Amino acid sequence: MLNNSFRFTPHITLEFKIEEKDFFIASESASRIKKTLQQLGIKQDIIKRTAIIIYEAAMNVAIHAIHGALKVYVDPEVISVVTEDVGPGIENVELAMKEGYSTAPQEIREMGFGAGMGLPNIKQCSDELVIDTKIGEGTTLKAKIYLNKNHE
Amino acid sequence: MTEYFHSVRLDFEKCKGCTNCIKRCPMEAIRVHEGKATIMQERCIDCGECIRACPNHAKISVTDTLDILNDYKYRIALPAPSFFAQFKEVENVECVLHALLNIGFDDVFEVALAAEVVGFLIHQYIKDNKIKKPVFSSACPAVLRLMQIKYPDLLEQVAPVLTPMEVAARMAKEDAMKKTGLSYEDIGAFFISPCPAKVTEMRNPMNTKHSAVNGVIGVSLIYKDIIKQILAIKSKKNEDYEKLHKATGLGMAWGYVTGESKNVDMGKALAVSGIHNVISLLEEIERGELKDVDFFELQACTGGCVGGPLNIHNLFVGRVRLRELIKKCGIQAPYYTDKQLIDLYKRAHFEATEPIKPKTIMHLDEDMSQAILKLEQVDKIASELPGLDCGACGSPNCRALAEDIVRGVAFETDCVIKLREKVKTLAEEILDLARIVPPSMGDSSKKIEEK
Numbered sequence A: 001m002l003n004n005s006f007r008f009t010p011h012i013t014l015e016f017k018i019e020e021k022d023f024f025i026a027s028e029s030a031s032r033i034k035k036t037l038q039q040l041g042i043k044q045d046i047i048k049r050t051a052i053i054i055y056e057a058a059m060n061v062a063i064h065a066i067h068g069a070l071k072v073y074v075d076p077e078v079i080s081v082v083t084e085d086v087g088p089g090i091e092n093v094e095l096a097m098k099e100g101y102s103t104a105p106q107e108i109r110e111m112g113f114g115a116g117m118g119l120p121n122i123k124q125c126s127d128e129l130v131i132d133t134k135i136g137e138g139t140t141l142k143a144k145i146y147l148n149k150n151h152e
Numbered sequence B: 001m002t003e004y005f006h007s008v009r010l011d012f013e014k015c016k017g018c019t020n021c022i023k024r025c026p027m028e029a030i031r032v033h034e035g036k037a038t039i040m041q042e043r044c045i046d047c048g049e050c051i052r053a054c055p056n057h058a059k060i061s062v063t064d065t066l067d068i069l070n071d072y073k074y075r076i077a078l079p080a081p082s083f084f085a086q087f088k089e090v091e092n093v094e095c096v097l098h099a100l101l102n103i104g105f106d107d108v109f110e111v112a113l114a115a116e117v118v119g120f121l122i123h124q125y126i127k128d129n130k131i132k133k134p135v136f137s138s139a140c141p142a143v144l145r146l147m148q149i150k151y152p153d154l155l156e157q158v159a160p161v162l163t164p165m166e167v168a169a170r171m172a173k174e175d176a177m178k179k180t181g182l183s184y185e186d187i188g189a190f191f192i193s194p195c196p197a198k199v200t201e202m203r204n205p206m207n208t209k210h211s212a213v214n215g216v217i218g219v220s221l222i223y224k225d226i227i228k229q230i231l232a233i234k235s236k237k238n239e240d241y242e243k244l245h246k247a248t249g250l251g252m253a254w255g256y257v258t259g260e261s262k263n264v265d266m267g268k269a270l271a272v273s274g275i276h277n278v279i280s281l282l283e284e285i286e287r288g289e290l291k292d293v294d295f296f297e298l299q300a301c302t303g304g305c306v307g308g309p310l311n312i313h314n315l316f317v318g319r320v321r322l323r324e325l326i327k328k329c330g331i332q333a334p335y336y337t338d339k340q341l342i343d344l345y346k347r348a349h350f351e352a353t354e355p356i357k358p359k360t361i362m363h364l365d366e367d368m369s370q371a372i373l374k375l376e377q378v379d380k381i382a383s384e385l386p387g388l389d390c391g392a393c394g395s396p397n398c399r400a401l402a403e404d405i406v407r408g409v410a411f412e413t414d415c416v417i418k419l420r421e422k423v424k425t426l427a428e429e430i431l432d433l434a435r436i437v438p439p440s441m442g443d444s445s446k447k448i449e450e451k
């Protein structure tokens, strides 16, 4: 019998560095990845959800953390979006997930951010969401979107 | 009808292969190979950017000609609102309408009048919450075709109303049937167009099965004849002319950007023109920004339809002139009463009957695993290209060349810098070979040195 235990899954990973207060990288990476997903022939509603997750997660790193990175992994089954940052961490994740909760300072709000809708949006767009955070160290956010599953 | 009909084409003889156009195309649809530009048919949205960009006038828009009038017993001209802004000789709209009659049309119907109706219908749709907000205008076919390819998830928010051109054709024919007793087939309606995308739209309409427009004639084709007639009309000042002009100033304002928003007159509207601006805006919207806007008026041509590539005059000149005309002869009282308009709305008379379908054409392969592998190749090739995006290879940028190589339609040596590297290596190899001397002719001086 042939050994079938190892099967190579074609996949692609995209990485972006996020510097502090870099408000452009979020939209730039979202549209770059959107183009990539279109080239892979991924369905439009999935592309849209992925773009929202990327934008909101990267924005959170730029606004609330010191610096970090965004990684997007795609294979024929799943897209996963990961942001890792060095920053203050999130004190109360459950509270942070609530619509309208935000600790964004005044100057950020004046730029039109800080509505407290980022994390709830990410939650709504992903099939799985895990947030790991350590106060004073940083936060890791992992969101998964399955390509062949219905999303409510 | 072929799947890809396009008004925008190449004049092969005139093209010098200069590559000026390839970078301006918002769809990365143009390539230059063997000294001539080609348009990738499935990508082109007929926006006309390449017509503006080409210094050699090698990009053209093919429209119908006046010959098509011969196929019909009763011929109606449908002049676009921006048409009236093309003549510095005129002080009024009436004169242009009569000039149209003089060059062979039996009747005229201002598209501006239909635009008022369309504006009202969209207003009602938004008011009655019949469509998800924000609502997008359905008037610019180039923008809709862009959305089909790049922003398909926004398509369901496009106003389900026919274009002013289409509505004008239907209203004009209905009127003409009553007036003449002729049958529908005997009556021809012809849009006088500033716009290549309208030619394509008539052939392959997006939101209705069949267009009621029978021909789209480019402004530039009839321009000289119209000027002649205008001068003739002006010289016979005292004659009494039948009054043909019916559109209000509001309807006429549809000819430049913000005009449609004024007609729709509903909530917070944002009007953006120029295809590259429209793309940046759609990127923002797709990401969920600008949620507080109720209506987006998006136009591919900078300045709106006055900036159409088939118009004669500079868009700013056109805009000023149209404004002056509106001031001078825009009618105040609308031709159709509110009751008539409400009735049209209720009868859904000018409602879109077909959904605008997304088009997937950007993918590298039908099979996703294959597409991923191809994308890896694209990344690898792109990382080895110089990244100057010079366009000399005939693709709009280095990454597009990498994609073309993977699609099998270009070679790495199409890149002049890559080619130079290859030549250099080759030259060095040849030089090395040239240095090798047959053993029988051994170099005696070298042997001496070695000692």
Ligand SMILES: Nc1ncnc2c1ncn2[C@@H]1O[C@H](COP(=O)(O)OP(=O)(O)OP(=O)(O)O)[C@@H](O)[C@H]1O
Residues within 6 Å of the ligand: A056, A060, A061, A063, A064, A065, A085, A087, A088, A089, A090, A096, A097, A101, A102, A103, A104, A112, A113, A114, A115, A116, A117, A118, A119, A120, A139
């Ligand atoms: N990477 C992060 N590091 C530290 N704190 C974070 C991070 N991401 C989110 N938070 C905290 O969670 C809160 C809620 O985040 P969320 O994205 O929902 O809203 P926001 O960023 O404040 O506003 P909006 O996203 O609407 O602009 C933030 O105000 C912040 O206190």
Ligand code: SF4
Residues within 6 Å of the ligand: B008, B024, B025, B026, B027, B028, B029, B030, B039, B043, B044, B045, B046, B047, B048, B049, B050, B051
């Ligand atoms: S008309 Fe527009 S989309 Fe078509 S080739 Fe020209 S620039 Fe590109």
Ligand code: SF4
Residues within 6 Å of the ligand: B010, B014, B015, B016, B017, B018, B019, B020, B021, B022, B032, B036, B037, B053, B054, B055, B056, B057, B058, B059
């Ligand atoms: S701009 Fe394009 S179409 Fe015009 S001559 Fe140059 S390559 Fe040809």
Ligand SMILES: [Mg+2]
Residues within 6 Å of the ligand: A056, A059, A060, A114, A117, A118, A119
């Ligand atoms: Mg946020």
